[in-house]
Amino acid sequence: MPALLRHRFTFNTRCHSSVSTSQEVIAKRRKHNILLPVLRLYPDLLEYLFLMTAELEADKVLRERTIISCSQTCHTWRDVALSIKSLWSRMVDFEHNFRRWNDELLQRSHPYSIDIGPRAYVLRERGIISVELDYLVRIRIYRIAFDKSSWNTLVSKLQQPAPCIEYLNISQDQPSQSFIIPASLFAGHAPQFRRLEMTQCLIDFQAPVVSSLTILSVLNLNAKTAPTPVEWLNHLSRMPSLTKLCLEGAMWSRDQSVMSAVNHGCGDINKVQLPFLVDVHLNGSLRDISIFLDGLIFPYACNMTLACSETQAGPHLQRVQSIFLRRLEYAHDLQPDVCPLLIYASGPALFIWNESNIHDPSLDNTMKSAPNLYLDLNTADFGCWETLLTPVLAAFGDAFSRLTSLELQIPSMHQALLPVLARADRIKTLTNISPTMTKEFLEKLQTTHCSSSILLPDLHTILFTRDSLMCGVLYRAFEKFLKWRSSMRHPMKKIIFRRCMVLDETVTGLERLGIEVDWNSDGMRWQSL
Numbered sequence: 001m002p003a004l005l006r007h008r009f010t011f012n013t014r015c016h017s018s019v020s021t022s023q024e025v026i027a028k029r030r031k032h033n034i035l036l037p038v039l040r041l042y043p044d045l046l047e048y049l050f051l052m053t054a055e056l057e058a059d060k061v062l063r064e065r066t067i068i069s070c071s072q073t074c075h076t077w078r079d080v081a082l083s084i085k086s087l088w089s090r091m092v093d094f095e096h097n098f099r100r101w102n103d104e105l106l107q108r109s110h111p112y113s114i115d116i117g118p119r120a121y122v123l124r125e126r127g128i129i130s131v132e133l134d135y136l137v138r139i140r141i142y143r144i145a146f147d148k149s150s151w152n153t154l155v156s157k158l159q160q161p162a163p164c165i166e167y168l169n170i171s172q173d174q175p176s177q178s179f180i181i182p183a184s185l186f187a188g189h190a191p192q193f194r195r196l197e198m199t200q201c202l203i204d205f206q207a208p209v210v211s212s213l214t215i216l217s218v219l220n221l222n223a224k225t226a227p228t229p230v231e232w233l234n235h236l237s238r239m240p241s242l243t244k245l246c247l248e249g250a251m252w253s254r255d256q257s258v259m260s261a262v263n264h265g266c267g268d269i270n271k272v273q274l275p276f277l278v279d280v281h282l283n284g285s286l287r288d289i290s291i292f293l294d295g296l297i298f299p300y301a302c303n304m305t306l307a308c309s310e311t312q313a314g315p316h317l318q319r320v321q322s323i324f325l326r327r328l329e330y331a332h333d334l335q336p337d338v339c340p341l342l343i344y345a346s347g348p349a350l351f352i353w354n355e356s357n358i359h360d361p362s363l364d365n366t367m368k369s370a371p372n373l374y375l376d377l378n379t380a381d382f383g384c385w386e387t388l389l390t391p392v393l394a395a396f397g398d399a400f401s402r403l404t405s406l407e408l409q410i411p412s413m414h415q416a417l418l419p420v421l422a423r424a425d426r427i428k429t430l431t432n433i434s435p436t437m438t439k440e441f442l443e444k445l446q447t448t449h450c451s452s453s454i455l456l457p458d459l460h461t462i463l464f465t466r467d468s469l470m471c472g473v474l475y476r477a478f479e480k481f482l483k484w485r486s487s488m489r490h491p492m493k494k495i496i497f498r499r500c501m502v503l504d505e506t507v508t509g510l511e512r513l514g515i516e517v518d519w520n521s522d523g524m525r526w527q528s529l
Contacts, residue, residue, distance in 0.1 A: 030075060039076055046080045050087055060118060064091050085112040092116070094132045095124060106135070113164040117143030123173065126150035133157035136165070140192075143169040151179060161189040171199035178225045183207040201225075205235040213239050214276075217246040226252035229292035230270075236296070237272045245274070248283035248307075251292060273297045283307040286377070290316035293323050300330040300371070307376040313391045317377075321395045324375050328354060331370035332402045338370075339402050339426075344409040345385035350377045350392065356405065390416040397423055405429040413440035418455075421445075427456050431463040438474045442481040459485075460493040467500040475506070482513055494518060 033039060041049075050070045057063035067090070071081035081087060089109035094102060094116065106114075116132050116139055117124075123145045124132075130153050132142075142165060146154050151172075158181065165186065172179055183204040186193065195215040196203070202218065202225050203210065216239065227235065229251050236242065277298040282289050286308040293306075304327060311317060331354055332339045344351040352375040377388050393416045400420045406427050408417075413436075433441070445455050469475065482492055495510055497519040507517050 033074065034076070039074065043080050043083075046077065047084050050081055050084060054087060054090060060093075067091060082108065085109045088112075089114045095128050111138065113140035114138050115141040117141075117169070123147060124150075126153045129154055130157060133160070136160045136162050136186075138164055140164050141167045141169075145171045145173065147172060148174060148177060155182065159184050159187055162186040162193070163189065164192060165190050166192045167195040167197075168193070169197040170201060172201050175200055175220070175222055178222065180204055180225065181207075185209055202227075205238060211238055212241065214241050215244040216242060217244075218248070218250040219246070220249045221252070223252045226250055228253050229288045230295070232292060233270070233272045233295045236274065240274065241276055242274050243276050244279040245277060246279075246281040247292075248281065251282075251284045251288040253285070253288055253291075271295050271297050275299065277302045279303045281305040283309075285310045286312070286320060287316050290319045294319055300327055302327075303372045305372075305374040305376075307378075309378045310380040311377040311388060312380050313387075317391060318395070320375075321392065324352075324373060325395065325399055327371065327373055328399055329402075331373065332399070334370045336402070338404060340405040340407070340431075341399070341403050342407040342409070345389065345411060348379040348385060350379075350385045350388045351375070352377075352392070352396075385410070386414060389414050393417065393420050396420060400424040401426065403427050405431055407431045408437050408441060409434055410437070412436060413444055417441075418444065421455050424455075425457055428458050429461040429463060430456075430459065432465050433462065433469070435466070435469060435474055438469050439477050442477060446481060446484045454485075454488050454490060457490055459490070461496065462492065462494075463496040463498065464500055465498050467497070467502055470497075470500070470502045470506050479509075482510075482515070486513065491515075 050067070053066050053070070054063050057066050067081070067087055070087075071078050085108065087109075088105050089112045091097075092102060092105050092109065092114045097105070114135065126149055129144065129146065129150050132139075132144075133154075134157075136142075136157065137160070139162065144154070170181070177200075179201040181201065181203040183206040185203060185207045186209050188208040190209045191212070193209050193212055196210070196213055197215075197217040197219075199219045200221065202221060227250075232247065232251060236245075272295060274296065275298070278301070280298065280302055282292065282305070284292075284307075287310070289306055289308050304324070306320065306324065308320060338356065340354060340356040342351070342353040342355070344353075354370070354373045377392070379385070379387055389410075397420050401423045403424055404426055406424070407430070409432070447455065464470070469478065485492055491513075492515055494516045495518070497517070500519065502519065507519070510517050
């Protein structure tokens with residue numbers, strides 16, 4: 001029950017056995033109850049409270065209990081609750097409700113739109129799908145998982161007009177099967193249709209209704225169903241209003257002759273423009289992603305996530321790097337004083353990301369947000385990240401010259417790092433240094449180059465998020481680095497600890513070196529080892 005009911009006044013609902021429950025007695029009781037503060041709220045305020053309490057309940061069962069409670073508290077509240085059609089539309093459930101109760105909910109909510117399917121991955125029976133889609137004219141959101149036995153029913157029912165539908169999420173759990181929704185989807189009439197998500201199935205993109213889409217997500221297509229990169233570009237040319245695009249395991253190059261024809265670029269005449277795109281997520285082979293991006297024109301302000309498998313040095317890697325770097329340069333132009341970069345390596349994977357560490361002191365939330373750029377490269381044939389680092393860093397030389405903060409999470413110090421670090425003369429902060437980097441990386445920084453100049457000359461802040469680095473061999477390596485920087489007249493100015501517990505004597509020792517120590521005063525610090 002809402003907190004409003006927990007009031008010092010109580011409802012006068014006691015009825016002695018000697019008193020007849022006549023209309024006069026009921027009217028007298030209502031007259032008394034209507035004077036209670038909780039029943040003097042305006043109907044429009046009650047409507048807002050009922051909708052808010054239902055919205056705050058994430059659990060379906062609790063949400064239904066809340067709605068029923070609001071409607072059965074008293075006569076006044078029931079009248080208000082029954083008048084709110086959107087309240088009852090939230091309870092429509094063809095799978096779990098009794099049919100008579102579901103029909104009552106449909107009647108109470110008529111003609112308000114309804115949402116069906118809280119989770120797309122739960123398989124539903126053919127009979128339930130058939131009954132649900134009898135109300136397609138009212139459905140706003142439809143999430144459905146089907147199998148081969150219900151496919152024909154699903155397709156035939158989806159041929160009806162859907163004037164209210166905004167979002168369709170459809171999936172199936174048989175990867176070996178190929179299911180393609182015909183072009184007659186919604187009989188070509190779905191004026192509110194904006195979002196389409198498909199898993200292990202596809203739509204015939206000749207369908208007229210796809211032209212209004214703003215969000216498209218396609219996941220995990222088999223080789224027989226998945227379009228080629230060039231085919232995808234052709235499909236996307238029919239969806240000029242897209243703002244979000246996700247293609248994960250959805251591209252497959254089958255025709256090698258087509259691949260050789262586009263190996264050197266698509267040419268301007270074949271490029272597709274998506275001027276409103278704000279998020280793009282691609283997951284596939286490096287070759288497919290390279291060809292796809294080469295034929296796509298979209299805003300530089302767009303967030304971009306690229307997960308490339310079968311990565312190896314060559315023209316496709318160069319093309320993907322070039323596209324990534326042009327957008328990284330745009331982000332740097334947008335925020336010249338906040339240019340972060342994260343490089344993470346493990347096993348066959350190499351990750352590059354431009355998002356700031358949440359504890360980075362240079363992060364300024366008042367500045368205009370730069371696009372998030374994420375590049376995930378996985379080597380072919382279970383190779384090692386080291387085979388990718390050299391060509392990647394060679395391409396990132398100019399980008400390093402503009403960085404202001406750097407986070408390195410790699411298993412060992414690689415020789416390819418030193419040449420690009422020699423160009424990183426604007427880096428002010430090193431963030432989230434790992435134990436390996438503390439020992440190996442800081443040691444490599446204690447070298448000179450180019451007529452006695454040092455690496456990272458502007459570096460003045462280091463951020464730690466692991467307290468294990470502040471004792472033993474690792475701390476001595478860190479202390480040696482601080483003293484060396486001071487002797488080279490480029491002293492460190494600030495050390496930041498987040499989620500760390502460090503010794504009082506460690507903090508005191510750093511302060512003796514003239515270093516400001518910033519740590520979370522709400523946390524605890526070790527007083528002894």
